[in-house]
Amino acid sequence: MKNNRFSLSPVATVMTLMFTLPTFAQSEGSHKTHPNNVAAINDESVMVVTAPAVSPLTIVTSPKTPRQPVPASDGSDYLKTIPGFSQIRNGGTNGDPVFRGMFGSRLRILTNGGEMLGACPARMDAPSSYISPESFDLLTLTKGPQTVLWGPGNSAGTVHFERERPSFDKADIRGDASMLAASNHRRDENADISLGNEQGYLRLIGNKSRSDDYKDGNNERVPSKWDKWNADMALGWTPDNDTWLELNAGKGDGEARYAGRNMDGSQFKRESLGMRFEKSNIGEVFDKFEASTYYNYADHIMDNFSLRAPGSMGSSMGSMHNNLSMNMGTSSSMTMSSSMHASSNSSMHMSMPMSMQLDRRTVGSRMMGTWLWSDMKLESGADMQQNTHRNKKNNGWVKDARFRNYGIFSELTWTATEQDKIISGARLDRVRVDNFTGTALSERDDVLHAGFARIEHSLTDMPLMLYAGVGYTERFPDYWELFSPTYGPGGNVSAFDSVKAEKTTQLDIGAQYASKRLNGWVSAYVGHVSDFILFRYDPNNVRVSEADNVNARIMGGEAGVSYKLTENWKTETSLAYSWAENTSNSKPLPQIPPLEARLGLSWEKGNWSSTGLLRLISSQHRIAENEGNVVGKDFAASPGFGVFSANAAYKVNQHIKISTGVDNLFNKDYSEHLNLAGNSSFGYSADTSVNEPGRTFWAKVNVKF
Template sequence: MAQPKFFLQPLTAAICVACYSGSIQAQQIDTEDNVQQLAPVVMTAQKANDANGLIVRADPKQPIQPVPATDGADYLQSIAGFSSVKNGGTNGDVTFRGMFGSRIKILTDGTENLGACPSRMDAPTSYIQPESFDRITVTKGPQTVQYANTGSAATVIFERQKPKLSEDQSYFGQASVLLGSYGRLDQNIEAVAGDEQKYIRLNANRSESNSYEDGNGDKVPSAWERWNTDLALGWTPDANTWLELSAGKSDGEALYAGRDMDGSQFARESLGLRFEKKNLTDVIKKVEGQVNYSYNDHVMDNFRLRTPPLMEMEHDGHKMNMPNPSEMQVTRRTLNSRLAVTSEWDKLSLITGVDTQQNHHAGSMKSMMMNMPLTTNMKFNSYGAFGELGYKLNDRYKLVSGVRIDQVKIEALQLNEDRKETLPSAFIRLESQHPEHDAKTYIGLGYVERVPDYWELFSTAHGNSGMPTPTFNDLDTEKTLQLDLGYQHQHGALKSWASAYAGLVNDYILMSYHNHATGGHGHGSSFSASAKNVDATIAGAEAGIGYDFTDAIQADVSAMYAWGENTDTHKPLPQIAPLEGRLNVRYVQDKYTFGLLWRVVAKQDRISLHQGNIVGYDMNESKSFNTLALNASYNLAKDINIAVGVDNVFDKAYTEHLNKAGSSGFGFASEEQFNNIGRNYWARMSMKF
């Protein structure tokens, strides 16, 4: 992208003008009132913990390194334990502790928006722009039952908080612009206006990038363009009542080095209504409910963003190569509803509720040899009830437990089959705090049953029986029993934290790739997946330690490790990220900061060849690598900040272990992985108003 195009973007120009005029005004305010604002710290690692280290909270409006995130999966990688299966420049598929897909519950404002692509080209995080949210909350392991079809590995919530307005402050907002190498341009704006009883909130963003070059200077097909707009109308007639109506639209396109098709459409429409009523009685502290509808309309093809492949055809007795364009349209309509009541009396706190989810999936296929119309092929219905109880044993110890039951029905319309499952889940956890040592700990045991999801049922060639048709009913539910424990501690300038887990997974759903007649589902090879149940053992940990050498010089180091074994064959579980460590050093002053991030990743020699998940599989052992990134920030004026960074300073050519093979259509050899981005410069200006 030519540089002048930046100045032609209307949103960018508006933000720049606002930043400039706001800078003059803010400087005047600083002079008159002697107000001093600290410079923003570029986030490079997990910092904030809650609930004794079990829950991680992050502020997605802060700049992060590597270069600020394009989607939800990008941002989550800054939190220890998360990795991502890379397709190209955007829309990777997040993993946590080696677990993938519906084992990770991804929610936006308490509701779930599922992707539609049979090979997860549009994973749920693809529709999330992190900066438009106020907070990200991650609950590790099966340690909550409050949301439908509980995730066994983690529950992740991207949430917007209720705005606080008054007569003195009738509006506020934030805007940012980011420029980066290879034509990267992001524009984000959030604006809230109203009074104590009503408000309107707008979140809008646009992001684009050209294809990047790796450390060898080779171009990797990875361009993208996307936009999101969300609007909310809120009513707060009194301090205890909140009603909000929200609606949103988004779309985009992405070129994928690791697939035989690209995403030429990622259309999203959403509509939601939520309410909250607090302090109904001395016991009933809150009643909350919501209904949310989403519609994803995704198109993948091999001709809009790339040159279509050639197919040999015979015409008038002569053989010739003809372009063979093809496309697939897939849609998912999802309706979620939830009602919950929070009660408190004496030392007890109780959250009870019910929720439902209905979603319909449809698909079509068009090519020179095929023209299948858009047809609904799956219906999914679930109804759940839950209760989560907290009991304060004394000033130091608290017991938390929960139980949940889900009734699920899945209909395979084209097979004229259905399956019904009753899925229990539960946990119990002991939390402790020791104020005299500024230490907190937890230990919890959780159990989850998970029904095979859409991708495991409909994107695989066969199941346990080996026959192509019965996949739908011959996969058993996955059953996870997991122990989670951890602590966090602070003593003077020293801070430390750790989270560990060990689990037994009966009927773990494992993907194995072979040459099947059903095709490759866009995987970048002729392989397709079969799914079968095996028993597995998992374990691992995340840990960190930080030290403030002076008021200005801070450092922290963190590490994460995940391990898994197929106990049926005594082989490693596939697609698990290797041991990784991160060192962060920061120099912090009132108006500016400097920082570095050194990321060190070990080789991964625990692999299972051609086994994995619905997106990727193990191809070979991965090599170790390390990268260095530098960043700085400066407070131009009150509420106006600039952050700059250089990622992969030494321009190294490397590939992640969780990285798809490049498509042969781009000249990649069979099972040759594409490299990550080379040296990358970026600058981000943000303002609050």
């Protein structure tokens, strides 16, 4: 990482000033409240071990709420605490999130309504790697193709990290900050401060996270260290309660060492700009207008010498991606294929220093209006996005791909009765991709369709809500599916020419029960995917891959129950299961996580609280060997395991909270099923999974003022 890192001193200074600010002991002013907020979202008195469900279909939670395992270093780490999520692991940070066994652009991840796309052709810098969860106020997950408001192709779901508008009724300053210390020399600092009055505000956010390599349950060191920082600011104008204009900007950078890749990430530079406008209570029918625009830039460098010693490599673990150099060229310091950074076995020699630099520039905008009638609400609008991918050669930056998307959408909510609500939506998108590599067609374009309809029914004689919805969406192949494979379907020499768009039809059903002592929810799905995009890898040379279209059947679900045993004791349980089959050959789909259960027991009395968490994972024998996606493949069945963690917390006063915990208390030696094989440069043998951290102690201080 370059020398222009975010210094520790600004965060530390801000946190020190908090204890001396004259407003520290004053009561907080009024806050804007998210329409879906519930008390549990912002209640930090007890650690959360399963995400609270606003409804079975939509989960809303606060990323600022303490979590176990140890608080997350990036967006993917945080998402895996929500039932149904897992991640493809490759070391200590920057894993790739998977929801219900679905990966990549099937799961859209947004920050403040915009999308941050990474540049690495093997997703070393997945979109979630640029997200620091604690710097956001709310996280919203909509499961399945049950919304059309946020872009095309979201067949698995839509994740939205949001920063809420600070509201002041007088001149004031408020904020929160935290410090974390953990095993393996992990240190995190976060600060989020807002100052303003009824006319506007200035919000400043900074965070830094770093850790050394961790040790697994066998006390073996796992290459996994990282160091990253982010700094963001927002300037808002609120002339009245119904008008809001915000300008925001941010930067970040980092580095990460990967046990499961041939290269490490030595730069994760981020630049972000954005504007949001909202006008409410416009008229009796036309109620609200909102508009936003954003610019996100990722500048990524990967190499094999900044965070490891190439001279000791010998035979390396080869690539899961092949001749990307054909599509992208080589950098000034890299004369071999860019495929060298991925994670499977190969005999290719990599003792020479090598590096590669790529970037992606994403710009987008969106506007939407809301119309209200006595029993109906219509949300309708349009959005667009353009992103351009480049790689750096000896003679400068060279474009290899440009994606453009223009969409229109509408969602209608009809409150038919006090107990029944019907929600439906439709979306139409025009997508075009320009290929500048000169190795295939120069462009592709398509028209994508999406729609859904859902009914929600609440019983009158008991606190139970039921829903059922059918959704359909089409997803155009993303950058990694068009430009990373060696071949397309049937051995076609170009994946760009021949990989088809996916079409997903899915039924979602669920229920939620909420009483004084018992809360429970369940959400289930079954679907059919036409032209599911699947990667196949040559077992003799995993640098050779083929992207193919197959048909697939998917099903599964999540469930959660919490029960208040006494005034002080509460239990929490969640269950998640995914199943998928390649119906083209009657074999399992690859990269499907196994059954997972979480059992939590919490105690709270006064200012003290404590929680124990048991995470149980079953074995996974339904695999498709040498098949997967652009990041990972199935290479072996995996055994089940159980991990126990515990924490305790004390509220010093209404402003300060201290929490401490231990993850993997019994120092279990285990690895996740979704995992990259370890790299031989670190001594791993072929198809050996990267183990998870062993016993990890941590302590955290949260301050609010």
